[in-house]
Amino acid sequence: MAQAAREKENYSAACRAFTKTRAGLDQPWLTALRERAAESFQGLSFPTTRDEEWKYTNVAPLLEKQFRQLFDLDLSGVQAKRLESVTFPEARESRLVFVNGIYAAELSNTSGLPDGVQVANLSQFASGSDQFPEAALGSLADHENDTFTALNTALIGDGAVVRIPRGRAIEQPIHLLFLTAATEQIVAYPRVLIVAEEGSMATVVESYASLQNESCFNNAVTEVIVNPGASLDHYRLQQESERAFHIGTTRVRQEQGSRYRSLAISLGAEISRHTLNVEHRAEQIETIIDGLYIVTGSQHVDNHTSIDHAHPHCQSSQLYKGILDGRARAVFNGKVFVREGALLTDARQLNKNLLLSGTATVDTKPQLEILADDVKCSHGATVGQLEEEEIFYLASRGISSERARALLTFGFAGELIERIGIRSVREGLDRTVLDKLHQSLEVE
Amino acid sequence: MSSSIEALANREYKYGFVTEIESETIPRGLNEDIVRLISAKKNEPEWLLEWRLKAFRHWQKMVEPEWANVNYPKIDYQDIIYYSAPKPKEKKKSLDEVDPELLDTFEKLGIPLHEQKMLANVAVDAIFDSVSVATTFKEKLAKEGVIFCSFSEAVHEYPELIKKYLGSVVPYTDNYFAALNSAVFSDGSFCFIPKGVRSPMELSSYFRINNSESGQFERTLIVAEEKSYVSYLEGCTAPKFDKNQLHAAVVELVALDDAEIKYSTVQNWYAGDEEGRGGIYNFVTKRGKCAGINSKISWTQVETGSAITWKYPSCILLGDNSIGEFYSVALTNHMQQADTGTKMIHVGKNTRSRIISKGISAGRSNNSYRGLVKINPKADNSRNYSQCDSLLIGTKCGANTFPYIEVANNTSRIEHEASTSKISEEQIFYFNQRGISTEDAVNMIINGFCKEVFRELPMEFAVEATRLLGLKLEGSVG
Numbered sequence: 001m002a003q004a005a006r007e008k009e010n011y012s013a014a015c016r017a018f019t020k021t022r023a024g025l026d027q028p029w030l031t032a033l034r035e036r037a038a039e040s041f042q043g044l045s046f047p048t049t050r051d052e053e054w055k056y057t058n059v060a061p062l063l064e065k066q067f068r069q070l071f072d073l074d075l076s077g078v079q080a081k082r083l084e085s086v087t088f089p090e091a092r093e094s095r096l097v098f099v100n101g102i103y104a105a106e107l108s109n110t111s112g113l114p115d116g117v118q119v120a121n122l123s124q125f126a127s128g129s130d131q132f133p134e135a136a137l138g139s140l141a142d143h144e145n146d147t148f149t150a151l152n153t154a155l156i157g158d159g160a161v162v163r164i165p166r167g168r169a170i171e172q173p174i175h176l177l178f179l180t181a182a183t184e185q186i187v188a189y190p191r192v193l194i195v196a197e198e199g200s201m202a203t204v205v206e207s208y209a210s211l212q213n214e215s216c217f218n219n220a221v222t223e224v225i226v227n228p229g230a231s232l233d234h235y236r237l238q239q240e241s242e243r244a245f246h247i248g249t250t251r252v253r254q255e256q257g258s259r260y261r262s263l264a265i266s267l268g269a270e271i272s273r274h275t276l277n278v279e280h281r282a283e284q285i286e287t288i289i290d291g292l293y294i295v296t297g298s299q300h301v302d303n304h305t306s307i308d309h310a311h312p313h314c315q316s317s318q319l320y321k322g323i324l325d326g327r328a329r330a331v332f333n334g335k336v337f338v339r340e341g342a343l344l345t346d347a348r349q350l351n352k353n354l355l356l357s358g359t360a361t362v363d364t365k366p367q368l369e370i371l372a373d374d375v376k377c378s379h380g381a382t383v384g385q386l387e388e389e390e391i392f393y394l395a396s397r398g399i400s401s402e403r404a405r406a407l408l409t410f411g412f413a414g415e416l417i418e419r420i421g422i423r424s425v426r427e428g429l430d431r432t433v434l435d436k437l438h439q440s441l442e443v444e
Numbered sequence: 445m446s447s448s449i450e451a452l453a454n455r456e457y458k459y460g461f462v463t464e465i466e467s468e469t470i471p472r473g474l475n476e477d478i479v480r481l482i483s484a485k486k487n488e489p490e491w492l493l494e495w496r497l498k499a500f501r502h503w504q505k506m507v508e509p510e511w512a513n514v515n516y517p518k519i520d521y522q523d524i525i526y527y528s529a530p531k532p533k534e535k536k537k538s539l540d541e542v543d544p545e546l547l548d549t550f551e552k553l554g555i556p557l558h559e560q561k562m563l564a565n566v567a568v569d570a571i572f573d574s575v576s577v578a579t580t581f582k583e584k585l586a587k588e589g590v591i592f593c594s595f596s597e598a599v600h601e602y603p604e605l606i607k608k609y610l611g612s613v614v615p616y617t618d619n620y621f622a623a624l625n626s627a628v629f630s631d632g633s634f635c636f637i638p639k640g641v642r643s644p645m646e647l648s649s650y651f652r653i654n655n656s657e658s659g660q661f662e663r664t665l666i667v668a669e670e671k672s673y674v675s676y677l678e679g680c681t682a683p684k685f686d687k688n689q690l691h692a693a694v695v696e697l698v699a700l701d702d703a704e705i706k707y708s709t710v711q712n713w714y715a716g717d718e719e720g721r722g723g724i725y726n727f728v729t730k731r732g733k734c735a736g737i738n739s740k741i742s743w744t745q746v747e748t749g750s751a752i753t754w755k756y757p758s759c760i761l762l763g764d765n766s767i768g769e770f771y772s773v774a775l776t777n778h779m780q781q782a783d784t785g786t787k788m789i790h791v792g793k794n795t796r797s798r799i800i801s802k803g804i805s806a807g808r809s810n811n812s813y814r815g816l817v818k819i820n821p822k823a824d825n826s827r828n829y830s831q832c833d834s835l836l837i838g839t840k841c842g843a844n845t846f847p848y849i850e851v852a853n854n855t856s857r858i859e860h861e862a863s864t865s866k867i868s869e870e871q872i873f874y875f876n877q878r879g880i881s882t883e884d885a886v887n888m889i890i891n892g893f894c895k896e897v898f899r900e901l902p903m904e905f906a907v908e909a910t911r912l913l914g915l916k917l918e919g920s921v922g
Contacts, residue, residue, distance in 0.1 A: 052511070340839065355854030359821070362852075368845040370864050373836035377864040381849055383819075384857040 037153030067187035077181030091175035101188030140251035159191030169201040181211040196230035240268035256282035291320040295328035306335035324360035499616035499626030528658040591636040598634035613696040632662035637672035668703035701736030713749035720779025723751025730757035734766035742769040758787035761795035776809030785815035790823035799830035805841035
């Protein structure tokens with residue numbers, strides 16, 4: 001207990017120091033939001049495995065470590081070549097880059113975006129005359145009850161704000177890249193706000209990568225508002241170093257007739273957690289949330305999703321797939337709520353896991369809570385290894401069993417990767433996944 | 445359609461009568477003296493009293509769990525009578541000496557205790573409030589070496605067996621209600637099948653709560669030795685009272701090498717009225733241990749009663765090649781709440797488990813399936829298949845599924861499926877078109893929905909269960 005109190009005090013002290021340094025720099029509304037969050041952080045404690053939501057993920061190893069938050073931009077760790085490997089040409093002129101949580105104007109470029117599309121860092125809004133984020137920021141992310149969200153909100157420094165104007169379809173994917181590149185153990189609090197106005201359409205790629213192998217901690221919060229008739233594709237790629245810690249929270253609000261599609265890919269980090277909550281505010285909504293996690297060694301990955309069907313005539317589908325090797329551990333918890341009156345809801349959910357080693361573990365909990373009768377809901381979960389018959393099928397065609405295994409495993413992941421609409425992201429992921437699997441499967 | 449569906453389910457609970465019988469009760473409340481008093485009433489040996497006291501002291505340190513998806517006002521454990529027994533006449537040798545009032549009661553419930561009148565080949569242990577009043581077919585069973593008697597009798601006659609197995613599957617430290625039961629359990633059934641014996645008949649316990657102020661805390665212990673087989677049935681009813689009553693039982697099963705235990709329950713405790721007044725809180729710990737290789741434990745339950753049901757009949761698959769099965773139909777109507785499911789803990793190699801759960805919710809009830817499938821690192825080649833289907837009747841009820849799947853072995857294979865649906869207009873139309881009334885159609889659809897579970901029940905029970913579902917839903921379909 002004393003230990004927990006000490007850990008919390010470290011972060012509390014950071015909150016106080018931060019408030020002081022930022023005093024006078026920001027609009028009063030942002031300062032007030034920060035203070036409210038800092039206050040609720042005081043009243044909260046870090047989750048333990050006794051909390052149902054964190055039953056299988058122990059954050060103690062993360063809390064034991066001391067991380068430092070940086071305030072000055074330092075690009076010395078960012079080599080052009082490495083940067084190339086984590087960016088993609090389609091978004092060369094529509095990207096924002098943050099290094100160690102700080103906006104890097106030199107690396108960002110939004111010149112390719114059509115007029116009216118707002119893609120900028122939060123500071124520009126926070127000190128300027130356009131106060132549009134004021135109403136939206138913090139409106140979804142629950143800093144009153146969620147400790148990590150409270151901490152992120154209390155320490156909002158900079159972040160990415162995306163607004164797609166009414167009725168516009170943006171062709172270029174918008175890339176928000178959060179890099180860690182430091183020679184010490186640092187912590188960053190990335191914050192993203194995406195608002196798709198009525199009838200608009202866009203694709204946003206939110207990615208997290210590290211350019212060094214130092215342990216670091218990213219506590220990210222993303223808020224997404226999909227207004228009536230809007231359609232948003234949201235890819236979230238987490239490919240940090242295997243010594244990183246990543247706690248991410250995404251909260252989505254969908255309005256009448258909107259469509260939201262998300263694909264969350266987790267490849268990196270020692271402990272990685274992504275909580276994705278989607279809330280339906282009206283009828284005729286479509287939600288597709290997919291996920292892929294590939295973990296090896298002693299990695300731990302945790303995906304918590306929840307979809308709140310509160311209105312009739314909405315659809316949701318979820319497919320989360322995982323490949324595990326070594327002593328890796330994966331957790332999946334998918335909740336589907338169908339509230340009273342949410343008739344004609346169609347909700348499907350599936351979690352499939354492939355265990356490559358005898359020491360990997362999976363804890364999965366697909367969960368349905370249904371309070372309406374005229375609905376179609378189903379969920380499923382499987383855990384197993386590759387089918388011997390499939391390997392035999394390939395072997396009978398002259399493919400060695402190692403290669404057959406690699407092919408089948410790659411195909412297992414491929415089902416999700418091929419759903420990505422951006423060619424070079426898809427190809428890049430194919431390569432990354434192959435690399436990662438090759439280490440596991442020991443083939444050329 | 446749904447208005448006529450709803451019109452159908454509101455038939456009176458036919459087991460709701462009270463038997464006027466003189467009973468001996470102890471003061472309400474719970475403390476060490478009460479535990480001692482219960483133990484003294486039953487002439488228990490010192491070691492059992494010690495065990496009860498240990499359990500009681502442990503219970504005092506525990507907190508009532510709150511994680512289940514059920515809501516109820518806090519139970520005042522000091523306002524319960526922990527022991528109530530029909531006033532003893534002399535010690536009974538044969539059924540002729542059993543109080544005729546009691547025999548009448550069981551007759552009304554459809555449990556004939558008179559052996560000569562029995563058509564069904566079932567041995568019954570009847571438990572009235574806190575004590576066992578009669579066990580039938582004892583001699584016939586004894587010939588085969590099968591021991592089937594009340595728990596208190598077993599404590600005196602077979603202390604070694606009780607000492608060896610009591611608490612071996614559900615220790616008194618297991619959970620809040622198991623600890624409470626261990627401290628105050630009054631009676632129950634004990635059943636022992638020796639090596640190589642197939643029990644010549646179905647064994648059965650019938651539980652009846654009669655006193656409005658008492659709780660019922662019974663314990664069942666079944667031990668199946670090597671290569672033996674037993675099929676055990678359990679039935680329960682209670683009178684209608686406006687007060688909620690607590691039923692916290694413990695059932696322990698032990699199956700040694702090649703043994704098989706089949707445990708079936710038709711639970712029809714009083715469920716409370718339409719507004720949710722009264723009814724039984726059924727907080728039960730049931731667990732089986734497949735201790736030997738090739739052993740098998742199969743749970744089948746039809747849960748239709750109780751205001752709140754909170755139970756997870758589980759299997760610990762210790763022995764290699766052992767099998768655990770769980771077949772369940774849980775029906776809730778009006779204000780009933782059920783949070784039920786199973787745990788399958790795979791420890792041995794090549795262990796297999798199968799879970800089939802069918803939940804039906806109607807009225808304003810809430811029905812949850814909660815289950816755990818855990819594959820330990822050494823449980824090579826184990827296999828689990830789970831299927832949880834829910835059927836909703838009406839727009840005010842709820843159906844939830846909370847499956848926990850924990851896998852730490854890559855040679856094992858786990859599949860879980862769940863679906864939720866309602867009876868569609870098309871299905872009803874199809875029946876109507878062929879001249880079958882909506883009510884019959886719904887009954888048939890529901891029976892079809894539950895068929896996989898019903899076919900696991902012994903014949904008499906299957907008939908009873910089918911009828912029970914029909915009665916329960918009467919008026920909720922139309």
